[in-house]
Amino acid sequence: MLANLATTPFPRMANAKPKIVADKVRMSFGRVNAIEDVTCTIGEQEFVSIIGPSGCGKSTFLYLIAGFEKSSGGTISVNGTTVTRPGPDRGVVFQEFVLFPWRTVLRNITLGLEIQKVPRREAEERARKWIRLTGLSGFEDAYPATLSGGMKQRVAIARALTYEPEVLLLDEPFGALDVQTKNYMIRDLQNLWIEANKTIVMVTHSVEEAVLMADRVLVFGARPSSIVADVRIDLPHPRTVDDRRLREYQAEVTAVLSAEVDRSMSLERAHPA
Amino acid sequence: MSADATILAPVRSRPDIRRLSLSIARPLISIGTVFLVWEVAARAGWINAFLFPPPSAIAATLWQELLSGELLQHIGRSLYRLLTGMALAVVFGTLIGIAIGMTAWGRAIFKPLISAFMPVPTLAWTPVLLLLVGINDRTTIIVVFIAAAFEVIYTVVSGIEGMSVRLFWVARSMGASRQQIFWKIILPGIMPYLITGIRLGSGYAWRALIAAEMLAASSYGLGFMIFDASEYMTMEVIYGGILLIAIFGYVIENVIVGRLEAATVEKWGVQVAR
Ligand SMILES: Nc1ncnc2c1ncn2[C@@H]1O[C@H](COP(=O)(O)OP(=O)(O)OP(=O)(O)O)[C@@H](O)[C@H]1O
Numbered sequence: 419m420l421a422n423l424a425t426t427p428f429p430r431m432a433n434a435k436p437k438i439v440a441d442k443v444r445m446s447f448g449r450v451n452a453i454e455d456v457t458c459t460i461g462e463q464e465f466v467s468i469i470g471p472s473g474c475g476k477s478t479f480l481y482l483i484a485g486f487e488k489s490s491g492g493t494i495s496v497n498g499t500t501v502t503r504p505g506p507d508r509g510v511v512f513q514e515f516v517l518f519p520w521r522t523v524l525r526n527i528t529l530g531l532e533i534q535k536v537p538r539r540e541a542e543e544r545a546r547k548w549i550r551l552t553g554l555s556g557f558e559d560a561y562p563a564t565l566s567g568g569m570k571q572r573v574a575i576a577r578a579l580t581y582e583p584e585v586l587l588l589d590e591p592f593g594a595l596d597v598q599t600k601n602y603m604i605r606d607l608q609n610l611w612i613e614a615n616k617t618i619v620m621v622t623h624s625v626e627e628a629v630l631m632a633d634r635v636l637v638f639g640a641r642p643s644s645i646v647a648d649v650r651i652d653l654p655h656p657r658t659v660d661d662r663r664l665r666e667y668q669a670e671v672t673a674v675l676s677a678e679v680d681r682s683m684s685l686e687r688a689h690p691a
Numbered sequence: 692m693s694a695d696a697t698i699l700a701p702v703r704s705r706p707d708i709r710r711l712s713l714s715i716a717r718p719l720i721s722i723g724t725v726f727l728v729w730e731v732a733a734r735a736g737w738i739n740a741f742l743f744p745p746p747s748a749i750a751a752t753l754w755q756e757l758l759s760g761e762l763l764q765h766i767g768r769s770l771y772r773l774l775t776g777m778a779l780a781v782v783f784g785t786l787i788g789i790a791i792g793m794t795a796w797g798r799a800i801f802k803p804l805i806s807a808f809m810p811v812p813t814l815a816w817t818p819v820l821l822l823l824v825g826i827n828d829r830t831t832i833i834v835v836f837i838a839a840a841f842e843v844i845y846t847v848v849s850g851i852e853g854m855s856v857r858l859f860w861v862a863r864s865m866g867a868s869r870q871q872i873f874w875k876i877i878l879p880g881i882m883p884y885l886i887t888g889i890r891l892g893s894g895y896a897w898r899a900l901i902a903a904e905m906l907a908a909s910s911y912g913l914g915f916m917i918f919d920a921s922e923y924m925t926m927e928v929i930y931g932g933i934l935l936i937a938i939f940g941y942v943i944e945n946v947i948v949g950r951l952e953a954a955t956v957e958k959w960g961v962q963v964a965r
């Protein structure tokens with residue numbers, strides 16, 4: 419849709435209005451201390467990527483922003499209001515998709531609009547756009563049980579995008595996709611972000627994905643985690659993977675991340691959970 | 692998968708037809724053999740033909756009862772009681788099951804009650820109900836309700852426990868109200884389990900109903916028909932009643948619930964652990 423957009427403004431910057439503010443957030447599950455102390459500010463329309471060793475609390479942090487769980491300490495606010503419960507201003511794409519098995523692809527995707535009492539015709543109209551962009555055309559009437567993992571993930575992405583929340587919380591949204599589809603989706607998500615001025619927080623395992631898409635990359639440390647690096651990717655959008663400066667950023671983030679992964683692994687070995 | 696679903700599936704190839712006819716033929720052969728041996732034995736005088744009247748005589752009696760309209764009254768009345776009791780059990784059982792599965796107060800109130808009363812055989816309630824409600828349809832309907840409700844509650848609770856909490860998260864992050872969560876998430880989410888509950892519950896309810904009709908039906912019903920026939924020692928009617936109970940029991944449990952399954956669980960491609 420916006421592939422012909424030649425240039426766009428520089429990354430939305432630090433001087434943007436704060437959208438999400440996390441202040442000394444802690445989270446423990448019984449004896450497991452998942453998040454120790456996370457403090458950060460995510461600006462309006464910023465695209466922030468979170469990366470970190472497996473099991474360090476990335477999903478947990480996303481759920482706290484979404485308001486699904488209550489933190490053990492600290493506060494998170496969105497638009498200046500403390501988060502206490504989920505709301506339609508924050509859309510979530512789960513790592514495990516979480517589709518409704520009794521609803522067809524189309525009905526899964528229109529659910530958000532249905533809940534907001536948007537007339538059925540209009541809801542379907544708006545869903546079609548994302549069905550097309552996620553390559554799900556022809557599968558509107560299929561039930562989730564018949565879809566591949568990658569297709570389920572695309573349904574989950576389309577479902578979150580269709581009801582147009584201001585903030586998108588994406589938990590490894592491309593994890594189950596093949597490279598080809600993933601590249602399409604990355605491009606479309608970038609375009610969406612440029613066009614629709616959303617605030618996006620995306621958890622990913624891929625440094626390349628993170629530096630390609632995000633204004634900022636937050637590196638979470640080994641559990642109990644806090645933010646060990648906050649790297650601003652000072653390059654205009656849309657970016658291409660073969661940009662030399664992008665490679666430099668990638669190397670920088672990778673270096674911090676590998677150190678944390680090493681630390682995480684040695685901690686695991688020393689104190690197996 | 693019920694036999695009914697096999698019938699509904701499109702016929703693709705000859706082996707399918709063969710498998711289908713075999714699946715129908717095998718039980719018919721075994722049942723038919725029993726009847727045949729019985730018939731011959733009764734006619735030849737190897738067994739007491741009064742206590743074991745030949746199947747042909749049972750069929751003739753049933754036919755007469757049917758022509759007189761009596762039989763249809765019995766069947767109709769039993770089905771009316773069963774369906775009314777089942778409908779109540781499904782509605783209240785589902786609501787109570789959801790209250791237990793979703794709320795602390797529901798668990799606190801209902802769980803101890805259910806653990807206490809579930810082991811009580813449904814028929815043990817009949818004398819109490821007779822005194823409270825009297826000899827009428829309401830007593831038998833309540834017996835059906837009790838027999839089925841526990842099973843429905845039980846499966847609904849395990850259905851809710853089997854639902855991922857994330858399904859609720861997704862709905863709430865879209866701004867769903869309590870009502871919307873009930874209608875759009877909980878009800879369809881528990882449906883596969885609820886259907887299992889209805890299947891098991893209707894089986895229990897049918898058995899309990901027939902027994903209750905023997906104790907507490909003023910008139911009509913298959914149970915009453917058998918009980919009444921035993922007063923007059925008309926063995927053909929007794930056996931005919933038993934036969935009909937077996938047939939209707941099978942139809943209710945497998946064909947009707949099978950339809951429900953085909954319309955939901957099988958369409959969605961969902962598996963339910965039994
Ligand atoms: N509901 C829960 N109950 C108990 N422990 C939990 C719960 N949720 C998460 N944890 C623990 O908290 C830690 C962080 O989990 P989380 O899922 O947030 O990690 P993650 O960074 O998303 O990992 P991954 O990259 O593998 O998805 C893990 O050790 C996990 O076992």
Ligand SMILES: [Mg+2]
Binds near residue numbers: 476477513
């Ligand atoms: Mg995770």
